[in-house]
Amino acid sequence: MKIQKITPDILYLTPDSMRKLGACAGVVAHGKKATIGIDLNLGPTDSLDALRQFNPDLALITHYHLDHSIWIRRAEKTCQAKVLVPEAEAQYLSSLDYVLDRTAGKFNLTREWEDFIVNTLGFTPLETFETLTSETGLDRYRDGLTPIPTPGHSPGHFSFYFSKEKILFSGDMGLDRFGPWYGWPDCDLEGIVQSIDRLSRLDLDLILTSHGGVINKEDIPGAWQSSLFSLLKRERRILDQMDAGLSREEILKNGVFYPVTSTAPPPMVRFLEMWDKTMLDHHLKVIRQGGLQHLFPDIWPME
Numbered sequence: 293m294k295i296q297k298i299t300p301d302i303l304y305l306t307p308d309s310m311r312k313l314g315a316c317a318g319v320v321a322h323g324k325k326a327t328i329g330i331d332l333n334l335g336p337t338d339s340l341d342a343l344r345q346f347n348p349d350l351a352l353i354t355h356y357h358l359d360h361s362i363w364i365r366r367a368e369k370t371c372q373a374k375v376l377v378p379e380a381e382a383q384y385l386s387s388l389d390y391v392l393d394r395t396a397g398k399f400n401l402t403r404e405w406e407d408f409i410v411n412t413l414g415f416t417p418l419e420t421f422e423t424l425t426s427e428t429g430l431d432r433y434r435d436g437l438t439p440i441p442t443p444g445h446s447p448g449h450f451s452f453y454f455s456k457e458k459i460l461f462s463g464d465m466g467l468d469r470f471g472p473w474y475g476w477p478d479c480d481l482e483g484i485v486q487s488i489d490r491l492s493r494l495d496l497d498l499i500l501t502s503h504g505g506v507i508n509k510e511d512i513p514g515a516w517q518s519s520l521f522s523l524l525k526r527e528r529r530i531l532d533q534m535d536a537g538l539s540r541e542e543i544l545k546n547g548v549f550y551p552v553t554s555t556a557p558p559p560m561v562r563f564l565e566m567w568d569k570t571m572l573d574h575h576l577k578v579i580r581q582g583g584l585q586h587l588f589p590d591i592w593p594m595e
C-alpha cells in the first residue's frame with residue numbers, strides 16, 4: 293500500500309493498484325482524542341497491516357459495498373475499535389441473506405454472488421457495531437469531523453468532511469475516470485445527483501476519493517462537473533439508441549457503463565451484465581420522468 297501524508301495527522305492510504313479487486317483507498321486521521329480509520333479496505337494483507345500500524349479507536353465506512361467494508365470485521369477483532377456503520381445499511385453488514393437479497397438476489401445469481409463475496413472477498417456477518425446517522429457527533433473523536441449523508445450510490449452512503457482542514461473524503465461519488473456507478477437495485481440515480489450537488493457546495497481545499505486519487509483545489513469544480521456530466525452523457529447515449537429504434541437487448545449489448553463485457557471470465561461477465569442491466573433500469577426510470585435535465589434544471593439548464 294501507499295501512504296500519503298496529506299496533513300501532519302491525516303493520511304491517505306491507497307492499495308498498490310486502484311484496480312485491485314475488492315479494494316479501495318482509505319483515510320487514517322490521528323487526533324488528540326482518537327485515531328480514526330475510514331474505509332481501510334486495502335486488500336486483506338494491507339488492511340491488516342494498516343490496522344496493526346495505526347490501531348484505530350474508531351472504524352468508519354462510507355457504505356456497505358464489499359470493496360469498502362470487509363476490513364471492519366478485523367478492526368473490531370484486531371484493535372477492539374469501535375465500529376460505526378451507516379444506519380440505513382446496518383443489515384447489509386450483519387446479514388448475508390439480507391445483502392444477497394438486496395444485491396444479486398433479483399438476478400438469479402445469488403449462488404455465484406454468495407460464492408464471490410464469501411470465498412473471494414471474505415464476507416462474514418458483522419457482530420458488534422453501532423450505527424452512524426447525520427446526527428452522530430464525531431466531534432468527540434476529532435474536532436470538525438462531520439458525516440455528510442450522500443445517498444444514491446448506496447442507500448446510506450456517507451462522505452466525511454474534515455471541516456477544519458477543508459478536506460473531504462468523498463467515498464464513491466464517481467470522481468474518477470469512470471464516473472458514478474449505480475449497478476444495484478438499491479442505488480438511486482436522482483439521489484446521486486442530489487448528493488454530488490450537496491457536496492459541490494462545500495468549501496474544500498482537497499478531496500480524497502475512494503478510487504480516483506487526490507483532487508486538488510483547482511481541479512475540484514471540474515471534477516464535480518465531469519462526474520455529473522458523465523450521467524447526462526450516458527442518458528443521451530441511451531436516448532439516441534432508443535430514438536434509433538434499438539431494443540433493450542441491443543442497448544445492453546452496446547454497454548451502458550461497461551463497454552465490453554464479453555472478455556471477462558465467468559462468473560464476472562454475468563455480474564457485469566447484471567450491473568449494466570440495473571444501470572439501464574435506473575436511467576429508464578429517470579427518462580420516464582422526463583430525463584435528468586427536466587428533473588434538475590438548476591444543474592443542467594435546458595439549451
Ligand SMILES: [Fe+2]
Binds near residue numbers: 355357360445464
Ligand atoms: Fe461503492
